[in-house]
Amino acid sequence: MSTTEQxxxxxxxxxxxxxxxxxxxxxxxxLCDSDVKNRWLIASxxxxxxxxxxxxxxxxxxxxxxxxxxxxxxxxDRLRLDAGRIDGIAEGLAQVAGLPDxxxxxxxxxxxxxxxVLRKVRVPLGVVFFVYESRPNVTADAAAICVKSGNAVILxxxxxxxxxxxxxVNVMLEQAREVGLPVDSVQLVEPTDRAAVGEFLSxxxxxxxxxxxxxxxxxxxxxxxxxxxxxxxxTGNCHVYVDKAAELPMAANIVVxxxxxxxxVCNAAESLLIHQDILDRFLPLxxxxxxxxxxELRGDQRICAAVPAAKMATEEDFATEFLGPVLSVRVVPxxxxxxxxxxxxxxxxxxAIVTNDREAAAKFTAGVDSSAVMVNASTRFNDGGQFxxxxxxxxxxxxxxxxxxxxxRELTSYKYIVMGSGQIRG
Amino acid sequence: MSTTEQxxxxxxxxxxxxxxxxxxxxxxxxLCDSDVKNRWLIASxxxxxxxxxxxxxxxxxxxxxxxxxxxxxxxxDRLRLDAGRIDGIAEGLAQVAGLPDxxxxxxxxxxxxxxxVLRKVRVPLGVVFFVYESRPNVTADAAAICVKSGNAVILxxxxxxxxxxxxxVNVMLEQAREVGLPVDSVQLVEPTDRAAVGEFLSxxxxxxxxxxxxxxxxxxxxxxxxxxxxxxxxTGNCHVYVDKAAELPMAANIVVxxxxxxxxVCNAAESLLIHQDILDRFLPLxxxxxxxxxxELRGDQRICAAVPAAKMATEEDFATEFLGPVLSVRVVPxxxxxxxxxxxxxxxxxxAIVTNDREAAAKFTAGVDSSAVMVNASTRFNDGGQFxxxxxxxxxxxxxxxxxxxxxRELTSYKYIVMGSGQIRG
Numbered sequence: 001m002s003t004t005e006q007x008x009x010x011x012x013x014x015x016x017x018x019x020x021x022x023x024x025x026x027x028x029x030x031l032c033d034s035d036v037k038n039r040w041l042i043a044s045x046x047x048x049x050x051x052x053x054x055x056x057x058x059x060x061x062x063x064x065x066x067x068x069x070x071x072x073x074x075x076x077d078r079l080r081l082d083a084g085r086i087d088g089i090a091e092g093l094a095q096v097a098g099l100p101d102x103x104x105x106x107x108x109x110x111x112x113x114x115x116x117v118l119r120k121v122r123v124p125l126g127v128v129f130f131v132y133e134s135r136p137n138v139t140a141d142a143a144a145i146c147v148k149s150g151n152a153v154i155l156x157x158x159x160x161x162x163x164x165x166x167x168x169v170n171v172m173l174e175q176a177r178e179v180g181l182p183v184d185s186v187q188l189v190e191p192t193d194r195a196a197v198g199e200f201l202s203x204x205x206x207x208x209x210x211x212x213x214x215x216x217x218x219x220x221x222x223x224x225x226x227x228x229x230x231x232x233x234x235t236g237n238c239h240v241y242v243d244k245a246a247e248l249p250m251a252a253n254i255v256v257x258x259x260x261x262x263x264x265v266c267n268a269a270e271s272l273l274i275h276q277d278i279l280d281r282f283l284p285l286x287x288x289x290x291x292x293x294x295x296e297l298r299g300d301q302r303i304c305a306a307v308p309a310a311k312m313a314t315e316e317d318f319a320t321e322f323l324g325p326v327l328s329v330r331v332v333p334x335x336x337x338x339x340x341x342x343x344x345x346x347x348x349x350x351x352a353i354v355t356n357d358r359e360a361a362a363k364f365t366a367g368v369d370s371s372a373v374m375v376n377a378s379t380r381f382n383d384g385g386q387f388x389x390x391x392x393x394x395x396x397x398x399x400x401x402x403x404x405x406x407x408x409r410e411l412t413s414y415k416y417i418v419m420g421s422g423q424i425r426g
Numbered sequence: 427m428s429t430t431e432q433x434x435x436x437x438x439x440x441x442x443x444x445x446x447x448x449x450x451x452x453x454x455x456x457l458c459d460s461d462v463k464n465r466w467l468i469a470s471x472x473x474x475x476x477x478x479x480x481x482x483x484x485x486x487x488x489x490x491x492x493x494x495x496x497x498x499x500x501x502x503d504r505l506r507l508d509a510g511r512i513d514g515i516a517e518g519l520a521q522v523a524g525l526p527d528x529x530x531x532x533x534x535x536x537x538x539x540x541x542x543v544l545r546k547v548r549v550p551l552g553v554v555f556f557v558y559e560s561r562p563n564v565t566a567d568a569a570a571i572c573v574k575s576g577n578a579v580i581l582x583x584x585x586x587x588x589x590x591x592x593x594x595v596n597v598m599l600e601q602a603r604e605v606g607l608p609v610d611s612v613q614l615v616e617p618t619d620r621a622a623v624g625e626f627l628s629x630x631x632x633x634x635x636x637x638x639x640x641x642x643x644x645x646x647x648x649x650x651x652x653x654x655x656x657x658x659x660x661t662g663n664c665h666v667y668v669d670k671a672a673e674l675p676m677a678a679n680i681v682v683x684x685x686x687x688x689x690x691v692c693n694a695a696e697s698l699l700i701h702q703d704i705l706d707r708f709l710p711l712x713x714x715x716x717x718x719x720x721x722e723l724r725g726d727q728r729i730c731a732a733v734p735a736a737k738m739a740t741e742e743d744f745a746t747e748f749l750g751p752v753l754s755v756r757v758v759p760x761x762x763x764x765x766x767x768x769x770x771x772x773x774x775x776x777x778a779i780v781t782n783d784r785e786a787a788a789k790f791t792a793g794v795d796s797s798a799v800m801v802n803a804s805t806r807f808n809d810g811g812q813f814x815x816x817x818x819x820x821x822x823x824x825x826x827x828x829x830x831x832x833x834x835r836e837l838t839s840y841k842y843i844v845m846g847s848g849q850i851r852g
Contacts, residue, residue, distance in 0.1 A: 027769065031792055110814050116803055118813060123795070125825055208825055229655070229826040250848040257850035343453065365843045366457055369549070377542055377846025386851070387544060387842070388536050399551055399634055399839035400655040401827035413825035416813070417791045420803025422676040424683035425812070 015199035018154060018187055019206035022127040025184035026152035030124050034101035036181055037148050041097035043175040045090035048140070051171050052086050058167035059136065062160060069160050078135050079161055089140045089168070092391070096144040099390040102408045103150040117419045122412045124150030126208035129200050130393070131156045131222060133214030136164035143172055143186045145393050149411040152185045154200060154207070158214075159191040166190075197222070204228040209411070213394055231402060231410075233394040235321040236266030236349035238379040241338040241364065243355035244275040248282050250376065251354040252289045258352065258379040260293040264323045266395060267350045267382045271318060271328045273338045276302075279331055283307065290327070299329040318345040335360045339367035346370060349397055350382040371397065371404035441625035444580060444613055445632035448553040451610035452578035456550050460527035462607055463574050467523035469601040471516035474566070477597050478512045484593035485562065488586060495586050504561050507590055515566045515594070518817070522570040525816040528834045529576040543845045548838045550576030552634035555626050556819070557582045557648060559640030562590035569598055569612045571819050575837040578611045580626060580633070584640075585617040592616075623648070630654040635837075639820055657828060657836075659820040661747040662692030662775035664805040667764040667790065669781035670703040676802065677708065677780040678715045684778065684805040686719040690749050692821060693776045693808045697744060697754045699764045702728075705757055709733065716753070725755040744771040761786045765793035772796060775823055776808040797823065797830035 008016070048055065059081040066076040105122040112118065128151045130142045139157055146153035157165045169188040176183050189196060201210060204227040211231045212222035223230050240258050242251040258269035274282055283306055287297075297303065298313035310329070317328045318341070332338045335353075342351050352374035353364040365373045372382040382404060384392025389407030396402045402410035434442070474481065485507040492502040531548040538544065554577045556568045565583055572579035583591045595614040602609050615622060627636060630653040637657045638648035649656050666684050668677040684695035700708055709732055713723075723729065724739035736755070743754045744767070758764045761779075768777050778800035779790040791799045798808040808830060810818025815833030822828045828836035 027793075027795070030795070112812070112814060116807060116812075123825075126795075229824070247848070253848060253850055261851055361845075367453075369453070369456070369552075370841065372842040372844055374844045375846060377844055377849040378851050380851040381542060381844060381846075381849065382842070386538070386542075388538055398655070399549075403839050404842055413829050415796065416798040416808070416830055418798055418800045418803055418807060419787075420801060420807075422673070422679060423803040423807065424679055425687055425804050425806040 011193060011195060012199055015196055016203065016206075018189060019127065019200065019203045021184040022152040022154050022187060023206040025182040026124065026126045026150075028182045029147065029152055029185050030103065030126075030150050032150065032181065034103075036179055037101065037150075038097040039179045040172075040175055040181045041093045041144055041148065043179055044140075044144075044172045045093040045097075047171045047175050048086055048090045048093070048168065052083050055086055055164065055167045055171070056081055056083070058163040061163040062136075066160065071160060075160075079164070081136060081164055085137070089137045092137070092141055093144050096148050096391050099148065099408060101148065102412050107414055114423050115421060116423055119417045119419070120414050121417060122409070123415050125411055125413050126151060127206055128153045128411065129156070129207045129210045129228075130154065131197055131210070131212045131214070131218065133158040133218060136161045136168060138213065139165040139168050139188070140172065141391065142393055143169065145391050145408060146411060147181070147185050149408040151208075151411055152182070152187075154187050154189060156189045156197060156200070157191060162191055198225055201225040202227055211393060229401065231394060231396050231406060232398055233266070234397040235347045236268070236395075236397075237271065237319065237321045237345065237347040238267060238269045238349055239271045239273060239338075239342050239346055239351040240269050240379065241273040241332070241335070241342070241351070241353045242275060242278065242282055243335060243338075243353055243357060243360050243364075244277040245357035245360060246275075246278065246282075246354040247356060248278065248285055251282065252285050254352060254354050254376070254378050255286055256289050256293070259290070259295060259327055261378070261380055263325060265380075266321075267379050268323070269327070269352075269379050270320065270322050271330070271345070273330050273332050273341060275335075275338075276331050276333050279306075294325055296326045297329050298326060300331060302331045303329045321347065335363050336367070339364060342368050342370070347397060348399070349395070350374065350379040352377060352379050371395070437619060437621060438625055441622055442629065442632075444615060445553065445626065445629045447610040448578040448580050448613060449632040451608040452550065452552045452576075454608045455573065455578055455611050456529065456552075456576050458576065458607065460529075462605055463527065464523040465605045466598075466601055466607045467519045467570055467574065469605055470566075470570075470598045471519040471523075473597045473601050474512055474516045474519070474594065478509050481512055481590065481593045481597070482507055482509070484589040487589040488562075492586065497586060501586075505587055505590070507562060511563065515563045518563070518567055519570050522574050522817050525574065525834060527574065528838050533840055540849050541847060542849055545843045545845070546840050547843060548835070549841050551837055551839050552577060553632055554579045554837065555582070555633045555636045555654075556580065557623055557636070557638045557640070557644065559584040559586075559644060562587045562594060564639065565591040565594050565614070566598065567817065568819060569595065571817050571834060572837060573607070573611050575834040577634075577837055578608070578613075580613050580615060582615045582623060582626070583617060588617055624651055627651040628653055637819060655827065657820060657822050657832060658824055659692070660823040661773045662694070662821075662823075663697065663745065663747045663771065663773040664693060664695045664775055665697045665699060665764075665768050665772055665777040666695050666805065667699040667758070667761070667768070667777070667779045668701060668704065668708055669761060669764075669779055669783060669786050669790075670701040671783035671786060672701075672704065672708075672780040673782060674704065674708050674711055678711050680778060680780055680802070680804050681712055682715050682719070685716070685721065685753055687804070687806055689751060691806075692747075693805050694749070695753070695778075695805050696746065696748050697756070697771070699756050699758050699767060701761075701764075702757050702759050705732075720751055722752045723755050724752060726757055728757045729755045747773065761789050762793070765790060768794050768796070773823060774825070775821070776800065776805040778803060778805050797821070
């Protein structure tokens with residue numbers, strides 16, 4: 001919280017000035033033609049490709065500093081930019097240019113008996129404060145998504161990618177000037193002072209939404225300190241339930257893909273529920289299919305009795321997002337028990353049923369309270385690209401405002417425009 | 427905040443038990459047929475009418491206690507229930523029964539190239555904690571709106587209406603048992619302990635949304651303490667801008683209606699902006715039309731020069747929701763200055779332009795960042811009933827999740843139901 005009685009210090013003055021410029025830019029941006037936003041995105045894509053070597057040079061500085069920040073080889077590799085990766089970033093911007101502009105979209109029209117005509121139209125939220133710890137491509141993605149949805153954005157990236165992010169933003173701002181997009185639409189805040197995050201989180205007067213992207217610690221800090229709404233992206237403790245009416249080879253495929261295709265992501269499965277009637281046939285199959293991936297099973301008594309390598313699962317195991325080669329497994333007597341288990345231990349992210357029984361599928365999709373409920377498909381499909389949103393700024397684990405993948409529309413609000421001919425209220 | 431290390435005290439145990447029952451009821455309610463919810467509403471309407479005298483007797487206890495709570499005559503009168511008012515409450519429930527059920531509504535279908543079919547369907551939020559200071563009819567309204575939208579509700583009304591609210595809820599719970607609605611769908615918490623509000627606001631594990639309804643102090647307290655999302659209903663500093671292309675009699679009508687039809691409500695106008703080109707003609711007209719209502723004008727220099735009774739407006743006057751017979755007035759040189767004034771001093775609630783110039787209207791509706799922007803109509807129309815939502819639980823001054831009048835849909839979220847045939851991610 002900022003001190004309200006005392007004179008603001010330098011950091012407070014700086015943060016407020018940034019936020020005020022963002023608010024002012026957001027007013028212009030809300031009225032901006034789609035054409036201007038799209039030309040900016042396409043010009044930025046072209047310029048990023050053209051200025052590839054300068055960006056690689058800036059990235060070099062981050063890579064040189066990486067050991068000093070304690071980054072592992074793997075982490076440093078994720079940070080690395082080369083021509084191919086920069087081309088990917090540019091391609092992402094071009095794709096956002098191709099998406100429909102959500103701003104001004106007519107959501108609904110209502111004609112009232114007194115002659116008033118109500119139009120509910122989509123408008124930007126205003127100013128987004130985006131705090132992230134991720135790779136430099138996120139800088140470009142977030143700027144593109146926020147601006148295309150009509151929002152000014154304050155970017156606060158991690159120190160590990162500071163030079164790369166600065167180089168990318170500079171290129172994009174150069175193009176903003178060229179095409180006439182308000183230059184304060186995108187502001188990158190240097191990550192030198194951790195206290196700056198707290199300052200921005202106190203400025204609900206100017207900032208309409210905070211989005212943290214990174215580890216759970218960052219998200220909890222932002223959620224706790226923010227005085228404006230936050231789109232949160234907490235854990236994904238995702239389940240696959242294999243019903244008694246499942247095609248077992250399909251079920252095995254879906255479990256393996258959900259668990260193993262990429263283990264460290266939020267839509268990877270962490271828990272397997274198996275209907276008791278197919279346990280004897282399915283268990284040997286899935287154990288053998290998981291074998292090459294070296295997955296540790298933590299199961300209930302029946303699983304442990306049947307699989308010698310399995311460990312006994314604790315309550316906590318069922319509630320844990322392992323993000324690695326561990327899978328909790330439980331035998332259930334019916335679909336309702338599977339639903340209850342998921343609603344109790346899950347995180348409301350993504351859960352799947354494998355079944356050919358329509359009634360079981362209907363019961364499961366109605367009963368499971370998660371952002372995406374899959375029938376006969378991998379949990380890994382819950383993301384903006386796979387859902388056809390074109391781009392996403394995160395996957396919300398909230399139910400309020402936006403749930404699941406957050407694309408352009410999820411960064412908007414609406415207003416009512418009411419056309420009358422002199423109506424007054426009686 | 428609840429103490430996490432120590433043993434919970436009695437109040438904490440009580441609040442957690444209430445919230446847990448609400449959560450459990452919300453799971454059943456999410457799957458409840460529209461038919462059951464509607465039969466409950468209709469049966470409750472009938473029972474309220476039948477048990478009218480018992481409710482009036484309970485209300486008598488509140489009225490007897492009113493002087494002890496320091497209620498004025500006018501406040502006590504607002505609290506009073508008689509057969510006519512109970513009939514109105516019953517009629518409200520019947521109307522909610524007639525509204526379409528938002529739960530299960532198909533918002534969007536997407537067919538993906540890989541054969542996945544995504545259905546985005548509307549689902550309840552879960553549990554609503556509703557804290558209010560208002561008249562006893564709000565108890566019935568809130569219960570009806572929350573349950574019809576599939577949400578369990580914890581009602582925490584004011585002590586002034588405690589007996590009346592208890593009598594109304596008892597009737598509704600009796601009918602819940604009759605029709606098979608989960609009885610914990612509606613729980614009324616006795617207002618004996620102020621600390622209970624704080625406890626409930628800490629229980630984000632069970633409660634999905636808090637809605638405060640009452641004075642600004644209550645809303646600020648709830649917003650500050652809540653660990654779950656809050657739908658806030660702050661001030662309405664509403665404007666009418668009379669453009670140079672306005673029909674002046676229509677403009678005067680709209681200003682008078684916006685300001686005077688009911689002064690103490692959020693969608694009443696507090697500020698009048700007049701285009702300089704029509705000042706000489708419009709000012710005498712509006713001054714004379716406002717005269718019977720005894721409205722104090724606080725104006726800028728030109729207003730004060732022309733109207734002897736006007737006082738000089740301060741910066742603060744322009745930012746104030748008077749909720750009474752005061753109107754701030756300013757002369758503006760163009761529509762853009764009016765827009766800038768409104769975005770600076772307004773509260774984003776409701777603002778109107780009176781004009782026959784389409785371009786000015788388009789500029790105003792695009793530029794003013796408010797939940798409802800009226801063209802040639804009174805600000806007083808911004809409410810759920812007038813907008814055709816059928817019922818409302820408040821008017822949100824937030825841009826996040828819900829903006830403007832909040833009816834049934836605004837108390838819902840959505841989930842993606844994804845139908846596959848064995849798709850895995852490559």
